[in-house]
Amino acid sequence: MSENLSRIVGERSVVVCCGSGGVGKTTTAATLAVEAARQGRRACVVTIDPAKRLADALGLDGLSNTPGRVAGDWPGELDALMLDTKSTFDALVTRYAASPEQAEGILANRVYRNMSGALSGTQEYMAMEKLHELATSGAYDLIVIDTPPTRNALDFLDAPRRLTRFLDNRVFKLLMMPTRAYMKAVSLATQTFLRTISKVVGGEVVADAVAFFHAFEGMEQGFRERADDVSRLLQASSTAFVLVTSPRRDAVEEAEFFADQLQEAGIDVDALVVNRLHPSFGNAEAPEGLGDLGRNLRDFRSIAEREEQHFQDLASRIAPAPVARVPFLVGDVHDLEGLGLVGRHLFGD
Amino acid sequence: MDVSQFCSATRLFIVAGKGGVGKTTVTATIAQMAADAALTALIIEVEGKSGIGNVFGRRDQLTYEEVDLSAAGGSGRGRVRGRTLTPDDALLEYLVEHGMKRVSKRLASSGALDVVSTAVPGIKDILVLGKVKALERANAADLLVLDAPAAGHAVTFLTSAKGLLDAARVGPIRTQAQDVVDLLADPDRCQVVLVTLPEETPVNEVIETAYKLEDQVGIKLGPLVINGVYPPLDGLDADPIDVARQAGVTLSADQARSLRDAAAFRSHRQELQAEQLRRLDEALPLPQIRLPFLFTPEVGPAELSVLAEAMAEQVARLP
Numbered sequence: 001m002s003e004n005l006s007r008i009v010g011e012r013s014v015v016v017c018c019g020s021g022g023v024g025k026t027t028t029a030a031t032l033a034v035e036a037a038r039q040g041r042r043a044c045v046v047t048i049d050p051a052k053r054l055a056d057a058l059g060l061d062g063l064s065n066t067p068g069r070v071a072g073d074w075p076g077e078l079d080a081l082m083l084d085t086k087s088t089f090d091a092l093v094t095r096y097a098a099s100p101e102q103a104e105g106i107l108a109n110r111v112y113r114n115m116s117g118a119l120s121g122t123q124e125y126m127a128m129e130k131l132h133e134l135a136t137s138g139a140y141d142l143i144v145i146d147t148p149p150t151r152n153a154l155d156f157l158d159a160p161r162r163l164t165r166f167l168d169n170r171v172f173k174l175l176m177m178p179t180r181a182y183m184k185a186v187s188l189a190t191q192t193f194l195r196t197i198s199k200v201v202g203g204e205v206v207a208d209a210v211a212f213f214h215a216f217e218g219m220e221q222g223f224r225e226r227a228d229d230v231s232r233l234l235q236a237s238s239t240a241f242v243l244v245t246s247p248r249r250d251a252v253e254e255a256e257f258f259a260d261q262l263q264e265a266g267i268d269v270d271a272l273v274v275n276r277l278h279p280s281f282g283n284a285e286a287p288e289g290l291g292d293l294g295r296n297l298r299d300f301r302s303i304a305e306r307e308e309q310h311f312q313d314l315a316s317r318i319a320p321a322p323v324a325r326v327p328f329l330v331g332d333v334h335d336l337e338g339l340g341l342v343g344r345h346l347f348g349d
Numbered sequence: 350m351d352v353s354q355f356c357s358a359t360r361l362f363i364v365a366g367k368g369g370v371g372k373t374t375v376t377a378t379i380a381q382m383a384a385d386a387a388l389t390a391l392i393i394e395v396e397g398k399s400g401i402g403n404v405f406g407r408r409d410q411l412t413y414e415e416v417d418l419s420a421a422g423g424s425g426r427g428r429v430r431g432r433t434l435t436p437d438d439a440l441l442e443y444l445v446e447h448g449m450k451r452v453s454k455r456l457a458s459s460g461a462l463d464v465v466s467t468a469v470p471g472i473k474d475i476l477v478l479g480k481v482k483a484l485e486r487a488n489a490a491d492l493l494v495l496d497a498p499a500a501g502h503a504v505t506f507l508t509s510a511k512g513l514l515d516a517a518r519v520g521p522i523r524t525q526a527q528d529v530v531d532l533l534a535d536p537d538r539c540q541v542v543l544v545t546l547p548e549e550t551p552v553n554e555v556i557e558t559a560y561k562l563e564d565q566v567g568i569k570l571g572p573l574v575i576n577g578v579y580p581p582l583d584g585l586d587a588d589p590i591d592v593a594r595q596a597g598v599t600l601s602a603d604q605a606r607s608l609r610d611a612a613a614f615r616s617h618r619q620e621l622q623a624e625q626l627r628r629l630d631e632a633l634p635l636p637q638i639r640l641p642f643l644f645t646p647e648v649g650p651a652e653l654s655v656l657a658e659a660m661a662e663q664v665a666r667l668p
Contacts, residue, residue, distance in 0.1 A: 020366040020368055020369070021367065021368020021369055021499055022367060022369015022370065022551075023369060025591055051549075051550040052553065144549075149368050149499070190651060196449055199520065199521075220518050246369065247646050248369075248646050248647070249400065249403065249647035249648075250373065250400040250403075253400065266441050279610075279611075279614060281607040281608075281610045281611045281614070282606060282607040282610070283608075284601060284603035284604040284606070284607045285604065286607070287593070287600060287604055287608075288598075288609075289596045289598055289600055290589065290593060290596055290598060290608070291584055291592065291596075292582045292584040292585060292586065293587060293589055293592055293608050294583055294608065295582070295613055296585060296608075296611050296612055296615050297397070297607055297611040297612075299644040300611050300614070300615075300644070302644060302645075303644040303645060306645060306646050306647075307646045310646050310647070312569065313557055322516055328618075330552055331549075331621060332548060332549040332593065334549075
């Protein structure tokens with residue numbers, strides 16, 4: 001089983017780690033990338049929001065949006081970066097604008113500046129953009145990407161298209177037309193509608209929005225092509241999806257929901273990683289009559305068994321994809337040694 | 350402190366914490382504790398998908414229409430009700446209430462809401478919190494328990510009203526933002542219950558969130574709830590072979606090893622937890638409510654009543 005995960009890391013060129021929050025996704029992503037480096041590959045891990053000490057261990061100072069080398073005792077190479085949504089977006093705008101003036105106009109616009117925080121899916125979108133940028137750079141054999149803790153798998157599968165859909169908004173396109181054409185094209189209902197928006201949120205908001213769409217004019221095509229590229233990359237057979245969960249019911253339910261949506265999008269789950277499993281301490285029968293000692297062992301046996309049952313449905317749904325189990329570790333993982341320990345559970349010795 | 354007094358100190362309880370720490374469980378526990386104290390609690394879920402139904406033994410998801418979540422044939426005590434309140438729901442209701450029913454459909458379908466909410470970040474949060482405020486004002490229940498979005502977003506969720514006051518200078522949205530700011534800043538109407546686990550990363554995050562909420566929102570912080578604390582167990586240090594001999598039980602080598610390993614694991618985790626609890630004590634001057642780890646991967650009605658009782662006992666001991 002675990003050999004398969006090892007092969008995924010050894011052969012694929014992109015691994016996307018997905019799952020809900022608090023299930024150890026970042027740690028899993030980092031462990032997979034370390035294993036690739038141990039297999040002699042040039043690997044890069046893109047993390048979204050690592051716990052501070054893990055970030056320190058990976059040499060991420062919190063500001064870097066470009067890959068930094070992680071020193072380690074392996075034949076390959078390992079780079080890590082922490083996604084900075086805003087600077088990724090800024091770089092994208094600067095690169096694809098027709099002129100420096102256009103880029104400046106966009107970067108200064110209030111709607112644009114709010115976008116990184118507010119447009120749902122911007123973080124997912126930038127994660128995918130970063131993935132695309134790294135994948136096309138040719139610098140890596142494998143890119144492991146940790147995704148934002150999204151409920152909905154479509155949020156990132158669909159993320160690249162969101163911006164183009166946003167830019168295509170018909171109502172605001174109409175607003176940008178010259179006055180005479182505008183009067184012809186815009187129905188009475190639409191005018192009422194726009195007046196309503198102005199009334200509720202204030203005219204300046206609408207004016208800002210119009211300025212935003214003006215600023216972006218002509219760039220939609222480039223964004224659209226790029227969105228298609230990213231989609232193809234995600235659908236490619238060289239891309240693997242690793243679903244990460246904990247055995248708690250709510251996390252497993254979210255993972256199932258996720259698996260369903262990936263399936264609908266025609267994407268297979270290539271492996272399931274279950275973190276934070278309680279150990280069962282062998283299978284010798286727990287004796288009665290030994291007070292707290294016996295009770296403690298029975299408690300762990302009982303939860304371990306129920307946890308195992310919890311993800312059986314999910315495991316059989318994604319079969320023949322392998323399931324890797326990582327027990328509750330004695331402490332938090334915040335250094336390469338800790339990642340090595342997780343790796344032993346994911347890949348065997 | 351008397352439990353019903355605690356539950357009535359503010360009408361609104363906002364439960365916030367990082368993903369995976371058991372925020373939904375704690376939301377349900379507060380509501381159940383209130384119901385056990387003969388109060389009526391309304392759970393409000395804002396993300397449109399949560400396991401809150403499961404906790405009360407129901408298979409269906411909450412809906413925009415309130416449902417009664419209490420066990421059938423309650424014993425004359427209080428009730429727990431539950432409903433969702435997503436931004437889309439809140440927007441629709443807002444438009445209808447402001448006489449804009451006609452455009453409401455178009456607004457939702459044209460994507461213009463996406464544009465507007467990008468231009469005015471936080472507008473969705475304001476719509477939700479504005480509706481919560483209306484429920485609070487209408488005395489919709491003895492207490493409202495709001496299952497807030499996962500932390501990180503929790504801070505944004507609660508600061509958006511202030512941000513909006515700067516952005517929108519006029520209009521009904523500004524009025525609504527002002528109402529929400531007033532509600533959040535009023536310690537007699539609203540408090541935040543932060544939830545965490547006794548583990549390093551969640552502890553770091555809850556400390557950070559607590560200070561941000563206090564500095565940026567000026568919101569009253571209620572007790573800190575720490576989920577999944579191992580109940581103390583004596584006798585973990587004893588040698589299984591000695592204990593077995595005294596009890597007249599014969600152990601195989603495998604059994605002795607299993608017992609010893611399990612005891613060592615638990616002792617070690619208890620020590621780690623104790624260390625994190627100490628850190629919380631030092632970093633946050635908030636009373637703590639510690640909920641026991643229940644050795645089950647799921648919380649259903651039976652577990653919920655254990656948790657509600659544990660919470661009530663500790664609330665009773667609060668000054």
